[in-house]
Amino acid sequence: MSIDRAGLNALMEITSRPELVFVRGQGSWLEDHTGKRYLDFIQGWAVNCLGHNHPAMIEALTRQSQQLINPSPAFYNQPSIDLAVRIVESSCFDRVFFANSGAEANEGAIKLARKWGQLHRKGAYKIITFDHSFHGRTLATMSASGKAGWDTKFAPQVEGFPKAELNDLDSVRALIDDQTVAVMLEPVQGEAGVIPATREFLQDLRALTRERGLLLIVDEVQSGMGRTGRMYAYQHAGIEPDIMTLGKGIGGGVPLSALCAREAVCCFEHGDQGGTYNGNPLMTAVGVAIFDTLSAPGFLDEVNARGRQLSAGLMALSDKWGMKGERGQGLLRALVMDRDDGPALVLAARERTPEGLLLNAPRGNLLRFMPALNVTADEIDTMLAWLDDLITKARA
Template identity: 65%
Template sequence: MTIDTHSVMYITKRPDLVFTEGQGSWLLDQNGKKYLDFLQGWAVNCLGHSNPGMIEAIEKQAKKVINPSPAFYNEPMIALSNLLTANSCFDKVFFANSGAEANEGAIKLARKWGKLHKNNAFEIITFNHGFHGRTLATMSASGKEGWDTMFAPQVPGFPKAELNDIESVKKLINDKTVAIMLEPVQGEGGVIPADHQFMRDLREITKKNKILLIVDEVQAGCGRTGKLFAHQLYNINPDIMTLGKGIGGGVPLAALLATDEVACFEPGDQGGTYNGNPLMTAVGFSVISQLLAPGFLDEVLAKGQYLRELLLDLSKELGLDGERGEGLLRALKLNRDIGPEIVERARNLEPIGLLLNSPRPNLIRFMPALNISREELKQMVDLLRGVIKSIK
């Protein structure tokens, strides 16, 4: 099958294949080749491909109403808001279409709160190697190398600290500081979890200095770590949380959550043409409901531990540097910069391919569907073993 992609704007190097179907942990390309998918849209498809509950929600809602305008309430918007607040420490929800948009909203909300309650404080301390999105403000908030010059000048107000170094945070706090914003697990930075003591210290410092704590759970939230929300691993309650990726299970949906004390937007401050539309929020309600089903999150924890053990055994066997992560967001630490080559060779395996990601050249990241089977986890590691052994 000839692929004519001339009209698709070039933004990244894509392999010469087109995915046509998906089921669970598997994708099928235009030539009928199967791939075991450990990308899942970068932790997006938390319930895998073609999830029956999601399909049912889409079909049912599409026959009723798709977008009556964000100027009005709709039933799925209300139902999903209630489900999220009933299962979290937050009181209010604003729906958006992407994680970057949710994070942009969190930045705006924090600055509005600073204007009202902290003498116009506006600086938000973020972290080196953090990733918060691709808008100008969220790129500025991110600590990704090279992003400070890519679309310069940056949006000001995002001094950078070091993850798990509380002293680096303390040095940046001043009378302009309104919030601290971080990923509980840095995904693009290399699957680096925040230390438990570090997170507790952050919460203490923010309370002491009357500044907000914002957790970006776009990648680590929605069951990915084995808890519904990643910050629950640390037994802390943030002031603001952002969700994306997994909340929609594959459709464009994100959310900004805040406590009553912080939710200070006024009419005209925030909006969006498609935000909170019933088609997407109906899907989100199905996704979160499935994650909350009895035993589901316990299984994520158990399968995360199983994957950890498989990766540690593989690392020991091949002389690699171990693994890290939380739940089913994990990384294998390589002993040399062969990550991109592993990704390429794994995808080109025959008769079935394997889809992996290398956020850093000495690392392979795993973001499988949360309902993946143990057999599929073992199959992935067996395939990966052969790929690594094939590289001289």
């Protein structure tokens, strides 16, 4: 099969894409238009938590598509109720609002916090976020993000997001004033290069926000749904946030996200929040299938085992090549290199023959690994062997 170049030009240019078209996928493997296979350790940026075309997802999509796809969010539907109940029963939250993307869920969290500030903190609206954080690509979530250069990209920014330093409680404390309503953070900063918030920092931050009467918001768009070895990453610290957002893995590849909150924080009035497709039964039926697979006995134990395997393998590569170690939680990990080899290794991995390897370099000196949560031990060993060979050739 050849590439339709006129067809490629019909797509708006928003990023540099290689000239290959993926046509099918199964588990940890993708196949392009030429028939070449690729071992996928990106999985849609931690989206495909069960890999490509998992049978439980296909069955849920097929079954639900024959019953009801979209009755409108003005009415209840059973799959959205079923998924909301599962999230509530597995977390510290009482209510769930479903949306279509992580950015949309985070936008909802910002709105909910500001509404709560109007009602309970004399109009306080500022939300302390963190340098190098990533919360989405809407104007408000870009403003909330601490990504370098985003403060001028679509200026003026949405005001009210002072930036603290992750794992530095004093930097948070210094930013609190009478206009502060909340603190918002990723338990693991993904786009920054897989930087976890420490257990101690999260516990101290929860204590500080309670002491000052502020909300604590955890953005678990990337870290939630089993990615770190617990269903939700905040659970590693033994804390209870006020608001949580989910995305990516909650749908396993279909557009689905969630805004979760404790009852005391749920202050939206009718008309404050909505969305044309939000919580539609086709997407939430898939979410139920994903949730039930992740919560099956032994599944997260296997995620943790594979996470330890990947961590040990990356550390061995780091030691062999004089790199700077590895970090992360569960199956969200990064190899910290001693030079800016990342982009070149990503390219060489993709162009590898006869089978390619899909990797991600969020920074020049970093490789990030986000495999399917059901990745096999053999697939991790294969990836590590291929990566060692690629590093050998790059440094020859």
